[in-house]
Amino acid sequence: MTTLTIFFCGTGSTKFDNQNPTYWNGELVSTLASHHGGREFAEWIVIDGPGTSNLQADELFTKSGDYGLSGTLFGKGWEENVKHAINIIKGKCDWEREKLTEAEYNRLKAAGIPIEDVIVEGSWLWRKYNYGDRSVTQQKLQEQIIKTFRKDGVIPTNVNLVGWSRGGISCHMLANAMFKDSALKNIPVNIFAIDPVPGIGNFQEEKVKLNANVKEYVGFYARDERSKGFSCVIPQTATGTRTHIYPMPGRHGTLVGNAAADGVSGPKALAEPGLIVRHFAEVCLKRWGVPLNKTTNLTPTDLQNHHNAMASAAAKYKAMEKCSYTFFTELDQGERYVSLGSNGVKFSAVKGTIYAPATGLTTGLQDVGAYQHMG
Structure with a gap:
């Protein structure tokens, strides 16, 4: 039995953001990944998220382009990210980077590995370099x-998805792609x-609606974000899916560890939302069978103090x-x-008995007990 956890970074964010000084204690998704105790x-x-110039392109299990600005603006590349994740789940790539890059060639040469010399092709004006094939x-x-x-076969028995921003939407897209795949449904x-x-x-529907293969959905939403074009999605979940949604003070980046007063840059000022979201991400992942090397382990008193500070x-x-x-x-x-699904509504309209707690995005800052529903 294998539990596979897939971490989707947000737009412009990468696996290396656990060391990014924009986040006082590391960006949440990349940091959680770095703390995973498994292989x-x-x-x-x-x-990596859309708009990151495809730094992982050589490692993907499916071929991807370099979408640059269109990745940042429109999310270009996330379909390939989802396909890559599907292939990882199945343990089989549909594409390989067979040619050596210049950096790899130089590294192997410097290490004294016997490889062929660079092949120069074309005229001096249109010169191309072939660094050879990977063995x-x-x-x-x-x-x-x-x-x-x-263990017990390549296909995992459980899949956990963690994502921020367009990485969160990528979680929706992957869950729906799995539901449509007879081997993964x-x-x-x-x-x-x-x-x-x-x-x-x-x-589109695959981004705002989830199927019955999603057994539990936990979402945290930034109450004070107002950027145009930054409407968040509270997905329509299937009957029987445990659905927990929580409002959190701060902006889009505040929830993943940006503690600046404006949610962009500056000294650590408003760290509590990021700490709380990190704590409950860890709580959920551990409950879902994930070994983590480092956890915040907030006590009920810590939580209350953080909520008092936010108030x-x-x-x-x-x-x-x-x-x-x-x-x-x-x-x-x-x-x-x-x-809300595919319907545009105001933040406080998202509540009802389909959620636990039923107060949904109207849950008050003093209602620390609302977190018990994730237990």
């Missing part, structure tokens, strides 16, 4: 890790999503609502505009 590829993977590709090495270390899926935001024009800083969080990542802000009767 990479067999038990966990982390996937073993990255993909084949990773396939072998999967075959060796997954019956694998139980758990999702922990942090402010899933698809961007303008990206509210005391109410004016600072309110000031965040004037900030925008896209230069423009938007409001719905003074609240954040969100997508």
